[in-house]
Amino acid sequence: MVSLVARNLMKCYTSVPAVEDVSFSLRSGEVLGCLGPNGSGKSTTVRMLIGLSDPTRGEVLFGGKNIRMNLVAYRKLVGYVPEEANLYPFLSGLEYLELVGTLRGMDEPTLRKRIDSMLELFSLHPHRHSAVGSYSKGMRQRILLIAALLDDPELLIFDEPLSGLDVTSALIVKNLIKLLGERGKAVFYCSHVLEVVEKVCSHVMILRKGRVLAQGSADDLRQAAGQSSLEHAFVHLVEDRDATQTARDLADAMATA
């Protein structure tokens, strides 16, 4: 049983905070969806959760202790899929995964076996000896996913894991995330795509301009907003402008002399 708690997280890059007063808790078996439009501070929050950047204020607790106390032991229990698939282009997919596994201190036979089967399952096996630099975006994304799952971590943090994936892979990943929750992992899942969050997450947190707008189990949110689906609740909460009207204005602006 693990628990991840964020307390009053705040991050300032400039005078305007990118994230302000974000608090939540996440336990084993829960899938917490973090939902918000572009620039709402999802990735910033994730980077603080993983310890890649320090919060300006607030703290992240894992098992009751600040993650800063023992960052290495904490990260050994975490799998992380970053927003952008920046991999070493000169390594092959297989070599990259071996690098990840070795760095995490996995023993070699297990590592080999897992890499093999996961490459197979993500249909990357035929490409395992090609340089990552020649991979398409979706292939790199799948390598990232494998790298995060490789060490069987207790806590998984996904930042837009579906970007660039084709329909089949996206379906697999969506089902996988749901399953991971059922198997007792704690999952933090960031996305700007509402349908997915609605399908896979047991809990939802909605961010806007770096602040938490609403938080709770998916059902609670729907009821609280008095809407039939999460989409309507989301639009109701986040969007303060009319999408159809904005589209029309855009089309007009293109034609002005």
Place this chain on the structure above:
Amino acid sequence: MIHGGETADEDGLDLGMGLLFGLLALPGVFSSLFLADKYGSLFQVLRGDLDFDPYSASLPDEYFFIALSMVVTAAVAIWKWDSLLPDRRDYINLAPLPIASSSFLGANIFALLLLVGATAVDVNIASIGLFPLVVCGSHSSLTYFAIFLGAHLVGVTLASVFSFSAVMTILCVLMSVLPFRLFRKCSMYVRCILIAVILAILATSATVPGEIQGIAEHTRSWLKLLPTVWFTSLDQWMLGRANPTTAMLGNRALIATGLTFVFAICTCVFSYRRCFTSSGEANAMLPARENAIGNWIYRMVHRLVFQTPFERAAFRFTTKALVRGESQALVLGWFVGLGIVISSQSLVGSLTQPISSMGQRIPSAEILSVPLTLSYFLILGLRCSFEVPIALRANWLFRLTVSPDSRECAAFARKVIAVFLLPVLLLCGLSLYASSWGWKFTVVHLTIVTVVSVLFIEIVSIQFRKIPFTCSMPRFKSNSIVVIFIYVVGFFIFSTATSTAEHWAFQDLRRVLIFLPVLGAIWLGIKYWQKSLTYLDTRVIFDELPPTVVETLNLSTSR
């Protein structure tokens, strides 16, 4: 070519301009120092010689500088091989824009001309500044000096232009003749061959200059085919020291330069269209293969040297980046090449020297210096290549898995350098000595070389606190010149001084004991230095994004 700074952000494959220019000027500085030494003794001998003519006496050195100029310029062209012509990234950036491709072509050629000009100036600046001064020092006449300076300047500059154009022509012809995939495949081989060729050209400067004056007698000499000979002849012709044959060869130099230059531009224009339209489709990277022998070697080295997971992972990463990262391989290759050239020069020099009755039993200082020189440049080359970044944006992986308090990096760097160095040393040492000397000298010499190398490795890695290739290049600061100077002086201490001392000690092996206190003192000094470093000096550092990117982000958010 056109994208300039952006490439650095993309792959971290570009070197900082400062270090690049420093590296390029380095051979000039080295050879000028060698030369000062040589001319000093030359003048002592010649002081009584009244009809000494500096113009003709300087011919071997002139030849060397011309060869150096050609070699370094060609090395730059080989290094920049992939970015001389527009590549896939340019295509992706530029093709959608509504600009005529002829203006890209113009910009590309202009950038190429700038690159040639800057390289020619940088490579030759040390020799242009120093060489005429050294040679004409004893003559008070200004015109005498000016003529020499002019001839030298024209000779080395044209040689630069010629060799750059030649490499460019080879590139463009290959590019337009071969299918793109095949071109990518042979590129690396062609570049290796070209590197071998330029090293060979440099090596000719040990023997060829002596033959030039007598070149008229051999009508069908292969020497007449050497571009270096043409340009040296051109220089002699401008100095008014030419015979009909050298005058003809000098003329050939002018014609060849003009022709290759024009030809390079023509082929560039021709291949431009083709590569610009085809490169958009091709896949830039080559597939790697499973390598059983490589895996076995890795496993052995892991078991013997690298114990922690961090070290094992970092070792795999480092070796692969060294072999596959172009800038890394070329920086290392550049230093190793310099080491091979210098040590082969001393080898050739010692072989041609008359053997004194006394020195026969004891290896000369020149021969002793060979493994020292190789080791010095290998260590320095590895250390410098560690500074060259590769794919900075992918560093989050190391940031995420390596403890920020980790202090393993210096030890790791030492181990990597040692792993690369020791087999090379053993091989070259054993093959050089075991055959012609007794085991006594061989063992003593190899021990000394190893100890001195270990000390040098300690020194260069003392403040190393990053994972190789994961930080952007240090900015070129004014103290970089001091650093380059220290490396030059360090070479003389490491190689020349040590081998001279060894030669002296070998006359009576008991003298070797003197090495003990000296090396011990250096060891203690290093340990003291290491102790004086604070926690913050040794903690691992990362830098994920190049500085410019972070700045732009700040700008865009500050509304």
